[in-house]
Amino acid sequence: MPPPDPKPDFNPRMHQGGRLSFRRRVNDQDVDPGDRLHFGDKDPPQLSVLVPAAFDRIEIEIGPGKGAFLVAATAAKPETFVLGLEAAPGYASFAAARLVQSGARNGCLLVDNGKLYLQDRVPDAALQAVHVYFPDPWPKRRHAGRRFFTEDVTAVLARVLRDDGWLLCATDNPAYAGQICRVMGAAVDFVRDEPEEQRLLAAGPGHAFTPTNFERKYVEQGRTFRRYAFRRVSA
Ligand SMILES: C[S@@+](CC[C@H](N)C(=O)[O-])C[C@H]1O[C@@H](n2cnc3c(N)ncnc32)[C@H](O)[C@@H]1O
Numbered sequence: 628m629p630p631p632d633p634k635p636d637f638n639p640r641m642h643q644g645g646r647l648s649f650r651r652r653v654n655d656q657d658v659d660p661g662d663r664l665h666f667g668d669k670d671p672p673q674l675s676v677l678v679p680a681a682f683d684r685i686e687i688e689i690g691p692g693k694g695a696f697l698v699a700a701t702a703a704k705p706e707t708f709v710l711g712l713e714a715a716p717g718y719a720s721f722a723a724a725r726l727v728q729s730g731a732r733n734g735c736l737l738v739d740n741g742k743l744y745l746q747d748r749v750p751d752a753a754l755q756a757v758h759v760y761f762p763d764p765w766p767k768r769r770h771a772g773r774r775f776f777t778e779d780v781t782a783v784l785a786r787v788l789r790d791d792g793w794l795l796c797a798t799d800n801p802a803y804a805g806q807i808c809r810v811m812g813a814a815v816d817f818v819r820d821e822p823e824e825q826r827l828l829a830a831g832p833g834h835a836f837t838p839t840n841f842e843r844k845y846v847e848q849g850r851t852f853r854r855y856a857f858r859r860v861s862a
Pocket of ligand 1: 689690691693713714718739741759760761762763839840841842
């Protein structure tokens with residue numbers, strides 16, 4: 628018997644690893660995201676379609692939320708193109724509007740599943756850095772497969788990052804911090820570089836780690852969080 632037809636609104640990009648919840652946490656939608664916002668839907672554009680050919684340096688932020696880091700990064704690194712991959716359309720739209728307001732032309736937002744996009748739309752060695760700040764920790768055991776940092780992610784990151792490129796991340800969740808260290812620490816293609824973590828922080832907003840909305844919230848709450856810089860090393 629043939630398999631039943633999928634539901635008409637089925638979008639495989641939003642179902643891999645579980646359905647992502649698009650919570651309505653951004654209400655101020657009366658801002659214009661302009662041409663800085665793209666929708667991946669079922670067939671997202673290749674990286675080369677989103678990034679103008681003039682840019683040799685490309686960085687991706689997974690889950691930029693309201694876009695504080697993305698906007699700061701486009702300002703701090705005008706010769707780098709910064710693509711935000713955001714699963715929640717409301718956040719992507721909000722962040723794109725902030726980009727428009729900033730006047731930056733070296734960045735944009737795509738609504739898509741960040742890990743899937745890296746897997747099937749980003750060529751080998753295309754990226755200088757991947758930023759992942761305060762990824763959803765999915766604390767319930769049955770949801771753990773939805774995390775960004777699962778065993779399969781290191782092969783994807785090793786493929787899309789250039790030699791000496793960077794995976795830069797932060798989390799407030801102790802269990803997830805442990806998982807990040809276990810997964811990245813087991814990968815022969817990556818080494819943690821603690822002096823670089825300090826150097827990047829000292830470099831100021833938009834280089835790595837800061838500013839993000841969740842970072843600001845956790846600083847205000849006095850909550851502990853961890854930041855990591857993993858360098859892509861050649862085999
Ligand atoms: C906890 S928030 C952190 C937002 C922002 N990075 C910050 O630090 O303020 C996690 C963000 O990741 C997004 N997200 C969750 N899963 C995702 C996925 N698979 N691909 C892209 N974005 C995702 C969520 O919609 C949300 O905006």
